[in-house]
Amino acid sequence: MISPNDIAVRDGGPALYRPPPRDLLRVPLLGRLLRSRHGRLLGQIPLLLVALLLIYDGFTGSPIAPQNLATVSVWVHYRGLVMLALLFVGNLFCMSCPFTIPRTVALRLSRGGRRWPRALRNKWLAVAAFVGFLLLYEWLDLWAGPALTAWVIIGYFAAAFLLEALFAESPFCKYVCPLGTFNFVASTVSPTQITVRDHDVCRTCPGKECVNGAPDVLGCGTELFPPTLRSNLDCVLCLDCARACPYDNVALAVRVPGRELLESAWPRRWDLSFLVLVFAFAGLSNAFGMVPPFYDWQLWLSAALGITNELVLLLITFGLLNLALPAALGLGAASLSRALSGRAEALRITFSRFVPAFAPLGVAVWLAHYGFHFATGALAIVPVTQMFLNDHGLGWLGTEPNWQLGPLLPGGWVLPLQTIIVLAGFAGSLMVGNRIGRRDFDAPAPAVRAFLPWLVMLAGLAAAALGTFNLPMEMRGTIFPGG
Ligand code: SF4
């Protein structure tokens, strides 16, 4: 059994009592649906059916990516919609994740199963899996392969089930899943968060069912303890805690977006801080992989090193952009920050202090990139669906697919919108950095000096993102870019 006291200590001690003024679980009908015993299945079953359809079309449908449901839905729609959900509501994809449907079966198999190894109870494996997934995406051209995309979906189901069955918790979501890792970091800017209504009720609660579960009820799979929660990190928004609490004391509170980034309780951990930096830099490198200078760089690298193997070249490029660069710049900024502020403290503390400021800009860069594909290709789902129905004798009113459909917005709007998004993310990062400085330093001067190296890094990242979005970007998943 999990000891909530251990969790409280691990998470930085008990939270201050602040009853949530707005709780989505109290909204008539919606709250009741979400908290109902099978509430999560309302989102999971539709997504499971969609996943099965995508696997089917991925293997049997058109091998041309812009004409296949698997490639268009996953690489155009899923990525755009997940960003919008994270920004305006919260981690809705993890909440409705179909890969965790077999969890109950797997959990029964794992009863008495072993705990996830202590050495892996951190985000290093998640960083590796996240960067590894981006590498595979580029190397295998996943966006262009319907069958490969179907295999990715199957791989997710298999990995989630296997890890749930082998270990007596939810290590896949918390320590491995690249999608979950992405969602966890991005959800730090989301406007909702799990908390409790009354901390006094929790103090005297004997069973702590929200985390420990009960004979027929699951507790928190990622072992979060709602009364001490101050972050969306690791929360898959499954609401199992709300269903398990015998006092109906769990809340899904509406909060100021990104509030957790300003809290002193932000974990002072190398792994988590590095993950946030990698998230932000990977947003840029992922977009950079679709513009002409990326291919010029790969050609130059190949000639300079005499290497022709694409995987090795990508390993070098992605290793540099997603791991070496954030590590080197982050450690450099932290060392300078410590020297400029005159603080005698561990580098880990300095490194972790301003890293949360990278979340708003990182989210903005991902949104500008995924939003580009969504804005230029969302309507492609119409002809692709028509073609699927026609191929299966279910002709849609006898109409032929109109392959000109694709853009959701006029082409001329996209770059200005991307620019606004990146600048807004940069402004959000400056605001977070400024608030952290005011929080941790007694006077403005040392706070400004401490933030300065990070500010230069943020400005460089924002400028590089704007430069990248100003270049012609590969259209992936659509036939016609439209006007
Ligand atoms: S089960 Fe409910 S009352 Fe008990 S600790 Fe958890 S949230 Fe609080």
Ligand code: SF4
């Ligand atoms: S705190 Fe745990 S149980 Fe509650 S919604 Fe988040 S992941 Fe699910």
